[in-house]
Amino acid sequence: MTKELTPIRTDSGRWPRRNFLAMSATLPWALRGAVASAASNIPVGVEMYSVRNTAEKDPMGAVRAVGEMGYQGLEFYAPYFQWTPGQAKEMRNLLDDLRIRCFSTHNDSDFFSGDKLLHAREINLILGSKYIVMASSHEKSGLEGWKKVADTLNTAAERLQADGLGVGYHNHQTEFTPIDGVRPIEILAKNTKPSVMLQLDVGTCIEAGSDPVAWIKANSGRIRSMHCKEYSHDAGKKYAVLFGEGDADWKGLFQAAENGGGIEYYLIEQEGSRFSELETVKKCLQSFRAAHGA
Numbered sequence: 197m198t199k200e201l202t203p204i205r206t207d208s209g210r211w212p213r214r215n216f217l218a219m220s221a222t223l224p225w226a227l228r229g230a231v232a233s234a235a236s237n238i239p240v241g242v243e244m245y246s247v248r249n250t251a252e253k254d255p256m257g258a259v260r261a262v263g264e265m266g267y268q269g270l271e272f273y274a275p276y277f278q279w280t281p282g283q284a285k286e287m288r289n290l291l292d293d294l295r296i297r298c299f300s301t302h303n304d305s306d307f308f309s310g311d312k313l314l315h316a317r318e319i320n321l322i323l324g325s326k327y328i329v330m331a332s333s334h335e336k337s338g339l340e341g342w343k344k345v346a347d348t349l350n351t352a353a354e355r356l357q358a359d360g361l362g363v364g365y366h367n368h369q370t371e372f373t374p375i376d377g378v379r380p381i382e383i384l385a386k387n388t389k390p391s392v393m394l395q396l397d398v399g400t401c402i403e404a405g406s407d408p409v410a411w412i413k414a415n416s417g418r419i420r421s422m423h424c425k426e427y428s429h430d431a432g433k434k435y436a437v438l439f440g441e442g443d444a445d446w447k448g449l450f451q452a453a454e455n456g457g458g459i460e461y462y463l464i465e466q467e468g469s470r471f472s473e474l475e476t477v478k479k480c481l482q483s484f485r486a487a488h489g490a
Contacts, residue, residue: 238454238459238460238461238462239268239269239297239299239461239462240267240268240269240424240461240462240463240464240481240484240485240488241267241268241269241270241271241296241297241299241461241462241463241464242262242267242270242271242463242464242465242477242481243270243271243273243302243423243463243464243465244258244259244262244270244271244272244273245273245302245465246464246465246466246473246476246477247261247262247473247474247477248273248473249473250473250474251275252275255287256286256287256290259287259290259291259294260290260294261474262474262477263291263294263295263296264294265474265477265478265481266481267296267464267477267481268296268297268461269296269297269298269299269461270296270297270298270299270463271298271299271300271301271302271329271421271463272298272301272302272323273301273302273331274302274303274304274331276301276319276323277301277303277304277307277312277315277316277319279319281318281319281322284318284319284322284323285322287323288322288323288324291323291324297324298320298323298324298325299325299326299327299421299460299461299463300325300326300327300328300329300364300395300421301316301319301320301323301325301327301328301329302329302331302366303316303328303329303330303331304330304331304332305330305331305332305333305334305345305348307328307330308328308330308348308349308351308352308363309348309351309352313352313355313356316328317355317356317359317361320361321359321361325361326360326361326362326460327361327362327363327364327393327395327420327421328352328356328361328362328363328364329363329364329365329366329393329395329421330345330348330349330363330364330365330366331366332366332368332370333345333365335370335380338375338376339375339376339378339380339383342380342383342384342387343383343387345365345384346383346384346386346387346388347387349363349365349384349388349392350387350388350389350392353388353389353391353392357391362391362392362393363391363392363393364392364393364394364395364420364421365384365388365392365393365394365395366395366397366423367381367394367395367396367397367400367401368397368400369400369403369404370404371384371404372400372401372404372405372406373404379406381394381411385415385418390417390418392418393418393419393420393421394415394418394419394420395419395420395421395422395423396408396411396412396419396421396422396423397423397425397465398422398423398424398425398426398427398444398449399423399425399426399427399435399442399444399465400425400427402427402443402444403427403434408444408445408449409445409448409449409452412449412452412453412456412457413452413456413457415457416456416457416458417456417457417458418457418458419453419457419458419459420458420459420460420461421459421460421461421462421463422449422453422459422462422463423463423465424439424446424462424463424464424465424480424484425465425466425467426438426439426440426441426442426443426444426466427442427443427444428441428442428443429443435466435467435468436467436468436469436470437469438466438469438471438476438479438480438483439464439466439479439480439483439484439487440483440484440486440487446487446488447487450487450488462484462488464477464480464481464484466480
């Protein structure tokens with residue numbers, strides 16, 4: 197299984213003039229169809245933290261359940277790091293049987309150097325993952341500290357590049373909360389290599405008072421994955437809403453992500469809802485597809 201998402205192929209051959217003229221008459225409709233096709237080809241997965249209680253009891257059963265719902269892939273969160281290579285191979289076999297992918301993994305900040313990075317590399321290569329994502333940095337030493345986080349991401353990216361593995365960073369509210377007038381996420385974007393993915397968590401960005409659509413537009417090609425986490429400003433709901441029930445502008449988000457944002461895959465993530473974990477992610481997938489058209 198390849199680590200690269202399937203590229204869009206183009207035909208560089210020349211067409212006879214009459215064929216070109218005939219095509220020109222229908223070009224607006226053809227382009228519209230091509231855009232729709234490209235959007236529908238962007239896979240949607242689930243961040244396994246959404247079903248954490250189920251996965252803790254039965255990891256294989258949880259993966260099988262989300263695969264059978266129709267998810268095209270997933271992202272494992274930090275507990276995967278405890279797996280042995282043998283356990284990772286068993287999980288990879290299950291993913292292959294279900295015909296779904298491990299798009300990426302979430303990792304603690306101290307997994308990005310030394311022996312821990314080597315272990316993460318080994319397990320992610322077995323799983324077929326494309327990105328090793330820093331889930332949170334826990335940085336508390338100001339803007340200079342965030343520059344050190346950027347250095348860590350850049351160094352890891354250089355070490356993993358030859359293996360075809362990318363590095364990413366996942367935001368929470370902290371990264372969008374200004375320090376001396378500057379948001380830490382801006383420090384990370386400015387001081388990391390373009391190859392470092394800026395994985396956007398929509399819900400926490402909104403809660404912090406930032407505009408996720410504007411952030412995507414300001415960072416062309418960097419938002420290669422998105423946590424489609426809903427958020428409601430209703431104090432009694434917040435993250436306990438299903439996809440589409442909160443305040444996120446999903447139409448605007450999809451438009452920005454797919455027209456310059458660089459999106460490669462979407463991930464449904466839920467903190468919890470009025471339904472069980474599995475029912476929650478099933479309903480969210482249905483709502484996502486209704487909103488996105490895929």
